[in-house]
Amino acid sequence: MLLRESKLNENNLEKFKYFINTLDKEREQNRHTILIVDDEKDNLQLLHRTLRKKYNILTASNGVEALDIVKKEGSNISLIVSDQRMPNMTGTEFLAQVAENYPYIVKMLLTGYTDLDAMVDGVNKCNLFQYISKPVDPNDLELIVNNGINAYELTLSKNTLLNDLRELFFTTVKSISSALDAKDTYTHGHSHRVTLFSLVMAQEMELDENFIEEIETAGLLHDIGKIGVPEDILCKPGRLTDEEYNTIKQHAASARKILDTIPGLKNISLWASCHHERWDGKGYPNQFKEEEIPLPARILAVADTYDAMTSNRSYRKGLPHEVAAEEIKNCGGTQFDPKMIEVFIKVENIFKEAAIDPVKFYDQYSRLNKAIEEKEIC
Numbered sequence: 001m002l003l004r005e006s007k008l009n010e011n012n013l014e015k016f017k018y019f020i021n022t023l024d025k026e027r028e029q030n031r032h033t034i035l036i037v038d039d040e041k042d043n044l045q046l047l048h049r050t051l052r053k054k055y056n057i058l059t060a061s062n063g064v065e066a067l068d069i070v071k072k073e074g075s076n077i078s079l080i081v082s083d084q085r086m087p088n089m090t091g092t093e094f095l096a097q098v099a100e101n102y103p104y105i106v107k108m109l110l111t112g113y114t115d116l117d118a119m120v121d122g123v124n125k126c127n128l129f130q131y132i133s134k135p136v137d138p139n140d141l142e143l144i145v146n147n148g149i150n151a152y153e154l155t156l157s158k159n160t161l162l163n164d165l166r167e168l169f170f171t172t173v174k175s176i177s178s179a180l181d182a183k184d185t186y187t188h189g190h191s192h193r194v195t196l197f198s199l200v201m202a203q204e205m206e207l208d209e210n211f212i213e214e215i216e217t218a219g220l221l222h223d224i225g226k227i228g229v230p231e232d233i234l235c236k237p238g239r240l241t242d243e244e245y246n247t248i249k250q251h252a253a254s255a256r257k258i259l260d261t262i263p264g265l266k267n268i269s270l271w272a273s274c275h276h277e278r279w280d281g282k283g284y285p286n287q288f289k290e291e292e293i294p295l296p297a298r299i300l301a302v303a304d305t306y307d308a309m310t311s312n313r314s315y316r317k318g319l320p321h322e323v324a325a326e327e328i329k330n331c332g333g334t335q336f337d338p339k340m341i342e343v344f345i346k347v348e349n350i351f352k353e354a355a356i357d358p359v360k361f362y363d364q365y366s367r368l369n370k371a372i373e374e375k376e377i378c
């Protein structure tokens with residue numbers, strides 16, 4: 001009996017040890033990593049001793065060595081404590097370089113009271129979280145570092161939240177666009193192809209990345225006003241009456257009314273509503289002329305017309321690329337901005353290929369897809 005009990009206790013003890021080991025391992029894996037940089041050995045050891053119980057510690061005795069560690073361990077480091085006065089490179093010089101590539105790492109500087117210049121540099125160049133005055137009190141240091149780590153975790157969760165919101169916005173825009181494309185059975189996939197052609201042109205023009213991202217959103221939503229157009233008119237095979245045509249034309253102005261209600265989409269709302277304006281002022285809904293028409297709308301106009309001409313309709317087959325391209329080029333200076341025609345000429349072969357397999361090309365050119373993928377990797 002006693003033997004059995006002792007065997008049971010032994011087993012429980014083993015299980016307990018295993019449980020504690022697993023917990024230790026998990027705690028070790030989830031620990032934050034702190035880099036300490038100081039050329040004074042004693043100081044380095046004091047900081048190491050103070051912080052090692054709670055954090056993984058990396059150490060360097062000068063800025064060059066520390067930059068090397070940051071290069072290798074960058075994304076694993078949560079916080080850096082660096083001395084200011086070091087040979088070859090000062091603490092602010094080192095931290096300024098870190099700030100360029102790793103703005104989210106919390107940075108702290110060890111300074112003497114007299115290092116006023118270092119303090120100013122710290123504020124201006126390093127996005128410093130806090131100064132720590134020398135000599136260092138270990139208890140104060142631990143408290144300051146703990147606060148820094150809390151700030152780091154807060155930034156991380158704020159970024160995660162922002163990325164989640166961004167992803168939600170992108171997927172909503174894409175879903176609305178797909179719903180629109182499905183509503184108009186004869187122009188299936190139109191919004192996505194117009195967006196793709198617009199992206200091809202915007203990339204050729206080397207526009208700013210954020211601007212291109214907005215153009216993509218505008219492309220996906222440019223026909224959102226068609227939500228209000230009855231399907232029997234939108235999908236009518238054959239010629240439209242004047243009245244029906246006027247109803248369809250209202251989709252441009254409707255886009256503005258719909259999108260203006262969404263905060264943060266003012267630009268996109270204006271661009272989407274202007275995709276039927278013409279360079280000569282004979283378009284709709286506002287008869288804007290030349291530069292009055294926002295640049296993205298001038299891009300959308302070319303992309304929209306190219307897709308309308310080359311895609312099949314119930315009453316006619318899509319035109320071959322060569323015929324549509326020729327027609328578009330002939331409309332430079334009347335329907336289209338002549339500069340946009342110059343861009344179109346440079347990328348028309350990509351249009352031709354992309355029209356054959358728009359899904360594949362869309363993945364390649366989409367900024368929104370990339371943003372979601374990057375978020376998933378993070």
Ligand SMILES: [Fe+2]
Nearest residue numbers: 222223275276
């Ligand atoms: Fe349209």
